[in-house]
Amino acid sequence: MERDFKLHVDPEYGNCYTFNFNDSVELKNSRAGPMYGLRLLLDVHQDDYMPTTEAAGVRIVVHEQDQEPFPDTFGYSAPTGFVSSFGLKTKVLHRMDAPYGSCSDTFRPERYIYEEHYSPEGCHRNCFQLKVLDECGCGDPRFPLPSDEKRYCSAKSVTDRQCLSNLTSASGGYHHLQLECDCRQPCTENVFETAYSAAAWPSVNFKIGVDCPAVLDIFNDTEACTEYYRVNTAYIEIYYEQLNFETLRETAGYTVSVPLFLHGIADVQYFTSIVIPVAHKSSYIFAHGSSGFCYLSNDV
Incomplete structure (x- = not known):
């Protein structure tokens, strides 16, 4: 646990954990798809929820290793009773600095x-x-x-x-x-475009086992065990949809060499797009319940 996950205390969600936090250790992925991503089964223990808690589930943020995560602003919610799949695509933004913009990579x-x-x-x-x-x-x-x-x-x-x-x-x-x-906005920024899909989990006929792994007092009752998992657990999949990234670059529509009759017309910017294959490396932060992650609520 300590090797793969790092504790992050968030003011809204409490204790959260970051996966792939160590930039000195390279975790490489050479294939795309859910079979080659990160899978987690998280127990939120709804019995421990406060009466003011409105929703049950987990909170997820995908971010760069060297970036502070803000799950309340940029996070995605994943409910209990579902397999939540998050497919990632990487985009690299290149903004223009003065005189066309105010971005800075050193600010x-x-x-x-x-x-x-x-x-x-x-x-x-x-x-x-x-x-x-x-x-x-x-x-x-x-x-x-x-x-x-x-x-x-x-x-x-x-x-x-x-x-x-x-x-x-x-x-x-x-x-x-x-x-x-x-x-100010950075002139160069990596962003992760996320596609979300979900399916009910576990299914009606799915049998987890006679000895319910998550609950010690449920024994020889497969229906009760399945219902516990449906109410209290969230199945998470995070993976790359494709192993390349898209570059979006601002360029000047008008420069200082334009004719004088264009004086007064605002500088125009537009994006160009380039797709480049690359090996990816990013961090995931998970917000979860009392098992060491933080609840999907603002009651901390």
């Missing part, structure tokens, strides 16, 4: 709170946390601090709680941030 805000590489989503959360620190003198406990000299807002302090609550309401919170933040 990183001051006092950036995440250890991993910069991302626009992380930048907006960083902007919110720094605003909280400046206004309240303490940080939102849901996010990292920029340095050890800073402290988190205390739940025991009425002043801290009130300041954090007022600032969250006034700014819209980090999901609906209304602050002026300098956050």
Whole structure:
């Protein structure tokens, strides 16, 4: 478990785990299709759910190894009682910098709170946390601090709680941030296009076995065992649909050499597409129930 999965604590989903997290170890895949991907059977233990939990299932994010995962923003949900298949395709985006755009591959805000590489989503959360620190003198406990000299807002302090609550309401919170933040897109970015399909699992006539592997108190009752798996488990498949990637590149529609009569017309950008075969390497983060993953809910 420790070799293949790394713990990641998310402010919305709690304990999550990242697969293929170690960039010093290459996990290569030379064939496409669900037979050559990652398969997991995850038990969410619905009996442990709180009354306010609305949905049962797991949360999945596909991301680069050096990127901070944000399952609440970019994740996909997979329900219990189904085989959920996620087919991946890789796209590489190349954006244009000045004077056509404001992208940057070297941009990183001051006092950036995440250890991993910069991302626009992380930048907006960083902007919110720094605003909280400046206004309240303490940080939102849901996010990292920029340095050890800073402290988190205390739940025991009425002043801290009130300041954090007022600032969250006034700014819209980090999901609906209304602050002026300098956050830029990277000029080169890998994105994973995901195709989702599902089928009911287990089927009506499927027999898991006499001794139910997941529940010790279910013995010699195949129907009860099958029903437990249908209610509490999610079967996950993640694989590459094809072993190549598509390149999308911005190019200038007009340059400085255009005739003067075009002065005032906005610069036009468009994408060109190239497909290149490649061996892939990415990370998966899974949100799951009390078995070490996090529930598909906001009750942490």
